[in-house]
Amino acid sequence: xxxxxxxxxxILPYVDDGALRAQESEELLEMQxxxxxxxxxxxxxLRRGMFETPDEKIVLxxxxxxxxxxxxxxxxxxxxxxxxHCDSLLLEALxxxxxxxxxxxxxxxxxxxxxxxxxDIHYFIKTIQDSGFTPLIAHIERCSSLQETEQVxxxxxxxxxxxxxxxxxxxxxxxxxxxWCKKLLKAQLVHVVASDAHDxxxxxxxxxxxxxxxxxxxxxAYAELLMHTNPSDILNPHGGSQHAERDA
Ligand SMILES: [Fe+2]
Numbered sequence: 001x002x003x004x005x006x007x008x009x010x011i012l013p014y015v016d017d018g019a020l021r022a023q024e025s026e027e028l029l030e031m032q033x034x035x036x037x038x039x040x041x042x043x044x045x046l047r048r049g050m051f052e053t054p055d056e057k058i059v060l061x062x063x064x065x066x067x068x069x070x071x072x073x074x075x076x077x078x079x080x081x082x083x084x085h086c087d088s089l090l091l092e093a094l095x096x097x098x099x100x101x102x103x104x105x106x107x108x109x110x111x112x113x114x115x116x117x118x119x120d121i122h123y124f125i126k127t128i129q130d131s132g133f134t135p136l137i138a139h140i141e142r143c144s145s146l147q148e149t150e151q152v153x154x155x156x157x158x159x160x161x162x163x164x165x166x167x168x169x170x171x172x173x174x175x176x177x178x179x180w181c182k183k184l185l186k187a188q189l190v191h192v193v194a195s196d197a198h199d200x201x202x203x204x205x206x207x208x209x210x211x212x213x214x215x216x217x218x219x220x221a222y223a224e225l226l227m228h229t230n231p232s233d234i235l236n237p238h239g240g241s242q243h244a245e246r247d248a
Contacts (some may be wrong), residue, residue, distance in 0.1 A: 001215065001224055003038035004207050005231035007102055008083065008109055008138060008163055008194035012061040015053045016045040018198045026068055027200045029076070035208035039077045041102050041235060043109050046093070047085035055098070058082070079103045079235055083138055085111045086124040094131040101133060103235025107161060110135040118145045125160045136161040136234065139196060141168045141181050152189045161191040161234070166210035167203070169193065185218060192234065193226045 010018020011028040019025035032040060042065070044058050045051035062080045069076055081102045084090040090110070093099040101108055108128055112121055121143065128135045137143070137155065140162045146152055152162065164181055171178040184190055193214070195205035207227065214223035 001036075001211055001220060002228045004032075004036045004211060004227050005039040005235070006032055006037050006195050006197075006205065006207060007041040007079075007081075007136075007192060007231045007234060008043050008165075009040065009197045009205065010042070010044060010083075011040070011197065012042050012044050012058065012065060015058055015061055016051045018044065020199065022064070022068070024199055025065060026072070028197055028205065029065070029069060029074065030072070031200060032195070032197070032205050032207065033074050033076060035205060036211075037205070037207055038075065039079070039232065039235065041079035041081050041231075043081050043083040043102075045085065045111075046082045046089055047111075048087045048089045050085075052089070055100075081109060083109045083111050085113075086116070086120070090124075091127065094128065094133070099131075099133065102136065105134075105234050105237040106132065107134045107136045107234045109138050109163070111138040112143055114142055115144050118151060121145070121155065122158065125155060125158050129159055134159060134161060136163050136192065138163050139165045139168065140184065140190070141165065141173075141177050149183060149187045149189060152184060153187070156189060161230075162189060163192040163194055164190045165196045166193055166206045167196070169210055170206055170213060172206070182217075185214075185222075188222075190226060191230045194231065 011025050013019040013022050013025040081100045125135050168177050169181045197205040211227050
């Protein structure tokens with residue numbers, strides 16, 4: 001397995017319900033590093049009425065994170081994007097051209113509420129595409145309106161990409177959800193596995209454990225595709241430098 005890439009996590013402090021303080025943020029970063037993660041795209045929430053932290057504050061915290069990583073001598077490529085809840089704030093960001101895709105590519109980490117109807121999911125996929133971007137649907141396993149593999153296949157058919165959380169695969173969110181994850185993984189309806197880490201204790205990154213699990217259950221080629229190749233390609237679709245400091 002090549003080095004791991006995490007393109008969905010909440011390790012920036014003071015910006016959402018992720019890391020509470022700088023110390024927690026550092027802890028999360030070190031945990032990811034120890035697990036073999038060498039590329040991280042941090043994705044603070046943007047959600048109407050819940051997480052409306054302005055971009056300037058996010059950028060400031062991101063700069064500090066980079067400084068801390070450097071001070072600790074961690075050789076890790078850091079990118080800054082957001083996890084966009086599919087609501088009017090995302091529509092505004094698309095309209096105003098202020099949307100932050102994942103890395104240097106055109107993918108947008110797009111989150112839906114647990115019970116979002118399938119029609120809403122289709123509407124936002126289409127709207128994001130019409131704006132010239134590709135939706136990467138965050139933690140697909142949480143979308144309760146999607147119960148059959150055919151429904152997820154239809155989203156991919158429309159052009160969406162699919163992200164799944166490592167913790168859910170490992171059973172940390174219950175047996176029922178883990179078995180749904182297994183079904184989707186077996187059907188090859190997942191493009192990316194990421195941590196969605198929020199804090200070191202309750203929602204830690206579990207990427208190395210998940211990589212070992214995927215290798216054991218599905219083989220090393222599939223594990224590498226989900227945890228290295230596909231997320232790398234999303235961040236840097238044209239290859240080139242892994243580092244994104246200039247894009248922050
Ligand atoms: Fe998230």
